[in-house]
Amino acid sequence: MVPLTGPSAADGAEFRNGIILACEELNARGGLLGRPIKPFFVDTCRQTAKEVVSAARLLIEKHKVHAIVNGYNIGAQNSEYEPIADAGIIYVHANTLLQHHDTVMSDPDRYFGCFMADPADxxxxxxxxxxxxxxxxxxxxxxxxxxxxxxxxxxxxxxxxxxxxxxxxxxxxxxxxxxxxxxxxxxxxxxxxxxxxxxxxxxxxxxxxxxxxxxxxxxxxxxxxxxxxxxxxxxxxxxxxxxxxxxxxxxxxxxxxIIGLLRDEMGKRFETRYKARFGDGSTPTIGCQSYSNLHHYAVGAAMAGGSGAPGDFEQNRKVAFALRGMIYRTVHGTIRYHPDWQAVVPYPVLTPDPSLGMPHxxxxxxxxxxxxxxxxPEPYNTERFIYPPWMSGRPTETKPAPSANPRGLTEF
Structure with missing residues (x-):
């Protein structure tokens, strides 16, 4: 489900690219336990609840997909969770919505398959x-x-x-x-x-x-x-x-x-592959989101012994269990799902350990x-701040008071 038209079409095109590249790489290595991964794309346009729910139903009812993996569809406000939960399939997205926490925690058994692969807004x-x-x-x-x-x-x-x-x-x-x-x-x-x-x-x-x-x-x-x-x-x-x-x-x-391509060796290799596939005008730091989500899902499904079709709650619960228990290093940092929210933990604002959180x-x-x-943040930064050209850049005597909370907000 990607916004290929409408105000987020630029991001939607990159989300599509990321899925395509991930499928090509996974299938070149044998697919998911020997079975090729085939993507289906539905345009969510302005990402209204009606558009996103319709897209989810089309994918489930017509294409019988085992999972829905994408970037974001923000406007639906989790409405798409209902047909996905009814079907019992896995849903991995980057909607960046605090509402995801509330929905999953309201009924963990029903929404066992819904994962937000980035921290909340x-x-x-x-x-x-x-x-x-x-x-x-x-x-x-x-x-x-x-x-x-x-x-x-x-x-x-x-x-x-x-x-x-x-x-x-x-x-x-x-x-x-x-x-x-x-x-x-x-x-x-x-x-x-x-x-x-x-x-x-x-x-x-x-x-x-x-x-x-x-x-x-x-x-x-x-x-x-x-x-x-x-x-x-x-x-x-x-x-x-x-x-x-x-x-x-x-x-x-x-x-x-709160999710973006790193400049380390993994990130640079990905950027080279991505631009070679989609051109210098593409944006790897956007496409990497759906790319990593699909790779992560494939690893979890392989660990669980395979994916599950709509209605196969038992197998998809095994996939969800594998995803929840995995610390997965991607080209944009660490995917580690909070056990209650099933959303990624952010670094450094929630965890001080860069190996256990996704860098903001x-x-x-x-x-x-x-x-x-x-x-x-450190240790991922590769450049330093410069004064914007419209600013004077001259230090002044007035400074804000020292922080009363130097370690950051640690309670949700």
């Missing part, structure tokens, strides 16, 4: 605050104040992130001076809210909307008359589409993803024509 908020504090405390950046302005898109995903960001701020010595204010999205018009934020004179301006094209328009409008502050843009700005539209205006922007990666655009600079 909630962790973006405290993750950003922890990153900003690390940037400040490590001496890489001297903020002019402790003031943070937060603007949110209108989707539940964006709202959850902005609220968790605001909630975490005080624990690290920051003050929310604006928002979180919800802007009706999608939109390409940001000048009014930019002017509202300007009046509060923040040290950080965070926008939790995530459509790449909309964020590009935001950044172009911001640099028309920039403020002396850092700009953080949610997930969508990792996409090549963002830099292609924003061009020079994108340089200096900070963006993060922070990037900065240093050159809009080049790959994103990975500036955090």
């Amino acid at each position: 909630y962790w973006y908020g405290p993750g950003l605050i922890k990153f900003l504090s690390w940037l400040r405390d490590s001496g890489q950046w001297t903020p002019k104040s402790n003031r943070i302005a937060i603007v949110s898109g209108s989707t539940p995903y964006s709202i959850v992130i902005s609220n968790s960001m605001a909630k975490a701020a005080a624990s690290y010595g920051w003050q929310v001076c604006f928002g979180p204010k919800i802007v009706q999205t999608p939109t390409s018009q940001w000048r009014d809210v930019i002017e509202e934020v300007r009046a509060t004179d923040p040290a950080v301006f965070a926008n939790t909307h995530f459509y790449a094209g909309d964020l590009a328009h935001f950044q172009r409008q911001f640099v028309e008359n920039p403020m002396d502050c850092l700009v953080y843009l949610q997930y969508g700005a990792v996409h090549r589409t963002f830099a292609d539209i924003a061009q020079e205006a994108s340089v200096g922007v900070i963006v993060s993803s 990666i922070f990037y900065q655009i240093h050159d809009f024509r080049a790959p994103l600079a990975m500036i955090a």
